[in-house]
Amino acid sequence: MTKNRTLFEEALSRNKASRETYRDSPYLRLTDDFRGSSKGTVSWQGRLIPGYPRIGRIFRLEQGLGQQFSGPFWVEEKIDGFNVRIFRAGDRILALSRGGYVCPFSTDRVPDFLDLGIFDEHPDLILCAELAGPENPYTEGGPSFVLEDVKLFVFDIMRFGHLGLLRQSETHELCERYALPTPRLYGRFEPAQWLEVRRIVEQLDVQRREGVVLKEDKPDGRRTKYVTAWSGIYDISVRAADTIELPGDFFTSRILRMALYLDETERELDANLELDLGRAFLRGLTESVQRFKREGRVYHDFRCRFRERENAEDLIAHLHTILGHTHVVQKRLEQEDGYWVLELEKEVPKLTGLLHQLFRGAALVD
């Protein structure tokens, strides 16, 4: 407790933490990595909820597995959604975003996917999960196997006040006992079995899935990830409209990944892949240009479902705070099939601004 208080006091004094409030509860959030604690670490009424660790990515299985792991590791599917940490706060269950905000959407929906009984028996657990699917307020698109709404996938567990994640065996046991929804688990492998891991990833690629997370089977073991060629195309297609908002290497690093993936899987370049890549870039941007011409601005549509109206309103307020009032427009909030359906638009401000300039006939020096 004292250590925790000291961490946040220092972080606050150095502008590395901020004070937040969820309904009536104040809490603290690291806005940056600080003294070995990662961005998104939260102090909830004096209790520490560590940030979910960032996971490095390997670009070669053959060399990467041996380099990253000294022994066996688990292979599980990587889910393309957004990361949440779920915990009990008094008589409520809350979900934190990666950055450490209480997320009104995830908090609302968690009970749809989890037997909350786990928190009665283990009130100090923090479930680390991915919420993934097309109807979410943060990310474009979602996994190819979640066709509507969202689904929850628990992939790690932490405990209050403890740095680090539970061992995989303990996590797997708890997930099984409480029937928590989890990503596909492919088993335990040795680094020398890289060809078997490659086969799994190649299967995922064919099925248009993202890739794998690899977790060393020992306390505080290392983690790494490796993705399919398809994931590169997919990322580019859903983010092409945001081209100029993103760091330039968002795109180039994905293409380099693809080139290395094709080499490692001994696949020849083929016209289908080339076509998919070119299309991924051009379609998104062309759509943005068309939208700009029609409506004078570029935005993305989001739609998500809430059990409670109040949470939808909290989400809008939250988005207004983090993205700015003018960039988030609520289009609709109505009951439909037992849910409150929220539809909103998020403006893509840099691209909107740039297209305004260009359509006025500006010249840019490059």
Add this chain to the structure above:
Amino acid sequence: MTKNRTLFEEALSRNKASRETYRDSPYLRLTDDFRGSSKGTVSWQGRLIPGYPRIGRIFRLEQGLGQQFSGPFWVEEKIDGFNVRIFRAGDRILALSRGGYVCPFSTDRVPDFLDLGIFDEHPDLILCAELAGPENPYTEGGPSFVLEDVKLFVFDIMRFGHLGLLRQSETHELCERYALPTPRLYGRFEPAQWLEVRRIVEQLDVQRREGVVLKEDKPDGRRTKYVTAWSGIYDISVRAADTIELPGDFFTSRILRMALYLDETERELDANLELDLGRAFLRGLTESVQRFKREGRVYHDFRCRFRERENAEDLIAHLHTILGHTHVVQKRLEQEDGYWVLELEKEVPKLTGLLHQLFRGAALVD
């Protein structure tokens, strides 16, 4: 003269200029824009050679022509090469690179393309030109209509000590009188004739040529440029191997240009274009990966022809100075059909370094 001396003295004292030597001649070069003079401006034995002005780019003809120009403008073809300024220094003719170095390659080759008699009658002229073609020591590829070696295209003229370029009419006259090689000239248009300009650009696109430079027909008139969809694909294909060396927006800005071009020319997205774009990205990078696996480093091959051996040696020395000794390797320098043919390799150091890391199995956090 005094003004010129003062400019460079101040620039030197602020690290905005550097002292260079070409053979026995010292000269000064602005390494940055300074007091209204652009980077690449040179003081040659007290005489000022202005830097060639940077030209902004429009992304829409319809709005851009009216916005940039208040009256008629000339349309000429844009040539994809590198910019040189050619001038007489005593009894020699020298060529400066855009950055303001005496370029040993261009200096060597200029007499192949120009009647130097122009400098006898007009010793104070500075010819601004593009040297373009596959056999040059700086840029990958070249225009689709220069199949070997290089060609010279004079497109502007300056005078010693005068800021600004000559009027188009004067430039056209001089080019004609001395039969200087020039880019295709399409004529003089009014901003309202944007559809005619579009037709010219669409023709160039079909012919796989880069685009147009537009020059207002008045003293110190504005200039702007507009390029074809093909030019975007081409740039990406020749620079894909350099992906991570380039600013990220090198690629994204080209794709945005393409999307706007397709919209303005009322062209639908088509599979050919999408395929070309995806291929442009993947082929270059895949080749780099293969080369790295074979040879442990990524590099580009260059080949160029010289009239004099000494100039080839000067070029190698120059490249060693600006790129570093380890990154430029001379492979061959031999006489062939009356020329000294130089072959060299330029390493792509960032990509080489990154691939070393990745092939050792490193994990990167993104």
